[in-house]
Amino acid sequence: xxxxxxxxxxxxxxxxxxxxxxxxxxxxxxxxxxxxxxxxxxxxxxxxxxxxxxxxxxxxxxxxxxxxxxxxxxxxxxxxxxxxxxxxxxxxxxxxxxxxxxxxxxxxxxxxx
Amino acid sequence: xxxxxxxxxxxxxxxxxxxxxxxxxxxxxxxxxxxxxxxxxxxxxxxxxxxxxxxxxxxxxxxxxxxxxxxxxxxxxxxxxxxxxxxxxxxxxxxxxxxxxxxxxxxxxxxxx
Numbered sequence: 005x006x007x008x009x010x011x012x013x014x015x016x017x018x019x020x021x022x023x024x025x026x027x028x029x030x031x032x033x034x035x036x037x038x039x040x041x042x043x044x045x046x047x048x049x050x051x052x053x054x055x056x057x058x059x060x061x062x063x064x065x066x067x068x069x070x071x072x073x074x075x076x077x078x079x080x081x082x083x084x085x086x087x088x089x090x091x092x093x094x095x096x097x098x099x100x101x102x103x104x105x106x107x108x109x110x111x112x113x114x115x116x117x
Numbered sequence: 118x119x120x121x122x123x124x125x126x127x128x129x130x131x132x133x134x135x136x137x138x139x140x141x142x143x144x145x146x147x148x149x150x151x152x153x154x155x156x157x158x159x160x161x162x163x164x165x166x167x168x169x170x171x172x173x174x175x176x177x178x179x180x181x182x183x184x185x186x187x188x189x190x191x192x193x194x195x196x197x198x199x200x201x202x203x204x205x206x207x208x209x210x211x212x213x214x215x216x217x218x219x220x221x222x223x224x225x226x227x228x229x230x
Binding site: 008046106 | 149
């Protein structure tokens with residue numbers, strides 16, 4: 005079984021719709037991250053969380069919100085999706101003692117029409 | 118303005134030969150560098166890393182070289198195998214951060230039989 009899972013794996017939605025991407029992990033890590041990847045660009049950090057009560061904005065948080073429901077769950081919401089949010093989204097985890105190495109989920113491909 | 122640059126979008130190498138993937142950075146405050154490997158429909162997976170206090174780190178077929186004066190690092194794969202065909206990302210950690218990674222856009226490595 006995968007250590008970091010993401011649902012859904014693919015999603016097509018329309019402009020203005022609210023959408024939630026979910027991430028779960030069984031690694032027992034305290035830190036969780038949401039990234040997006042666009043063609044020709046590296047991964048960019050949207051939000052990160054060091055524990056359930058510690059949530060922080062990343063490089064490109066506008067238009068997104070997150071919820072850390074439990075240590076193992078971290079969800080990303082697009083309150084009103086727009087076409088330039090079409091991208092590949094990755095969830096990642098890391099352990100505080102080895103923060104440099106992050107473990108990634110398989111990704112969610114989101115298309116906003 | 119990309120702080121971590123992988124200028125070659127793709128690279129094709131004969132099986133058994135050496136693959137050299139390059140990464141340049143602009144921020145002298147980076148103190149840790151990582152290489153990740155990504156297969157289609159999967160998330161990136163950690164491959165190898167190097168601290169800025171070193172100039173070389175080796176793990177089996179994989180060696181990373183760091184040239185701080187040139188702000189350049191490279192990943193050598195010897196010998197290249199078909200399973201090495203993937204996208205390789207370079208990432209760098211700023212000195213004052215224990216979580217943030219700045220990512221390059223990736224290089225697609227194709228190993229020819």
